[in-house]
Amino acid sequence: MENQLKITTPKAAHRESAMIIVVLLCTLYHKTALAHDLQCPNGSACVHPQRCILLMEQAALKSIFPEKHIHQAKPCTVSVTLEDGICCQTGGDIESSNDVVFDETSPSGLPPRRRVTADDSTDKDSLPFSFSANYDAINHSPRIHKRAMSDYEQLLRINGTNHEIYTHFDVRNKRCIVGPRCRDEPPRYRRFDGRCNNIGPGRSLWGSAGYPMERVLPPAYGDRVASPRTLSRSGMLLPSARKISAHLFDDVHVPDMQLNVLMMQFGLFIVHDITKNKPAAEKVDCCIHGGQHTSFQSHPACFPINVSINDPFYSRFGVRCMEFLRTATVPKSHCQAGHARQISAVTHFIDGSGIYGSSEAESHSLRSHVGGRLKSLVHHQFKNELPPLEPATSACRTSADMGSEMTGLNPHWNDETLFQETRRIIGAELQHIVFNEYLPKVIGPHFIKKYKLNVSKGHSSVYNSEINPSITSEFSSAAFRFGHSTVPSRLELPRSVVDTHKTFFDPSPMRNPEFLDHLFQGILSQPMQKVDGKFSHSITWFLNSREGHRFGKDLVSINIQRGRDHAVQPYNQYLRLSGKPMKRNFKEFDSNSGSKLHHLYDSPDDVDLYVGGILEHPI
Known part of the structure; x- marks a missing residue:
């Protein structure tokens, strides 16, 4: 007490002064706490x-x-x-x-x-x-x-x-989730919503849009029913997802000398083709005043990300709250209300739903209903045909080219036949690329062979009606988000270098008839970033920034928060499931990340699945 208070009076007077200061401090604290308690009703x-x-x-x-x-x-x-x-x-x-x-x-x-x-x-x-x-x-x-x-x-x-x-x-x-009655024989063309891909009894909804995700391990809901995972094993709050992102993951340029940016871009396209968390509410603000505060009158679907007042980036703009909506849920299964399961807004299949939509109505809005083509725009100056200004632009262009070719080969086909045949071929091409070219580079030939994912003749007719093809929460909220670490900070085009975040939701360069070709030339020659714990600031600072704002969202924070929204079990439980040793202390992580994790989490048993997974060494 003497060293802390720095009182330089005689000994007796010193003790008396120290006691007075302690009493005053305690009284002040008690009054402050009492004042705050008075904000709330009794009880x-x-x-x-x-x-x-x-x-x-x-x-x-x-x-x-x-x-x-x-x-x-x-x-x-x-x-x-x-x-x-x-x-x-x-x-x-x-x-x-x-x-x-x-x-x-x-x-x-x-x-x-x-x-x-x-x-x-x-x-x-x-x-x-x-x-x-x-x-x-x-x-x-x-x-x-x-x-x-x-x-x-x-x-x-x-x-x-x-x-x-x-x-x-x-x-x-x-x-009750009751599937539609399906024909005895599968139709030639898939339904847009993915229903009746499996015509077996009780299986017609498997993998369809709106069907809930499956689980690898049971969820760790805070209330064992539906509330997110927010507490550590010790009962304290888990560290903020943004705090983890800011203090654990850096923006360091580490190129992968074997794989290019097209590999990254194709992976992100497939992510959105097979999984999309359906929000529990639309057009809801969980943060107010530009993210400076949390809205206490917010929708129950809100699960905003807390931002520290000392955040190394967002503190410059007074941001204390980052928008986040929970995923819509349904009861467990068979119309029995068990723990909640999260809903996917798109089909769980590789079927080109990112191009053609996951419902009849959505597909109708994308079609021109002329010659089997999708809607397109014609630039008034350059007179070039532009696809709809959506994320799947290049795929739409491929679909348009194929539709034109199909018209030449089959002039007697009507609009519906041309459209459905083109869609059928595009879906097959996507599946072919994923299993023959993409997956072998992601998981390696050993696991391709182990899980019988190889297609020796370039195609396969193997089908098991007993297997539920639905995406799992672990895959959607953690595993398949590894690709975010491969996003480069800049795109190196033939005639320019562009900050990656400046291309988000900005279709204006498409007006230039040469842009799309230049874009593909650039991403074919530029290496993607390695899969590791390094992330570009384009996605940790500037993701989908609003007009007039000098900041955006943090995708890594969103990934961590999404895992907690789905109540995905901690990383250690998946190590145990896979037969690998669990992390008993933070020293068992690598020396750099281990010390940082120690300052963020109370225990290795609290480490989020996405965090632990992305810190692993790639296969």
């Missing part, structure tokens, strides 16, 4: 929004049951950190893992429920893989948990039949 406390599980459980219910009313939380300021918070109702002490959470007679009429542990004899698909987190009284007090979950149970009751939650649920026919 509640001001906490960080992600520490109020009641609010998150209600938000999760809202995403599954839109008709459910959600009470708005009162904003406040957390006294210790002076950060934006909410008034969250508090409860009693934490119960042990074997205590009854509900009273003997719950308001819903259901029997009392005991907390489920990994050792319970239950449906493992509906349970998280680990229940080691110790939640505090605000998170999981009996009273708050009872109130939140009783609403959920009321929605699941039918005809007074009782079942124990987390293990079996009543059928709610209103929300």
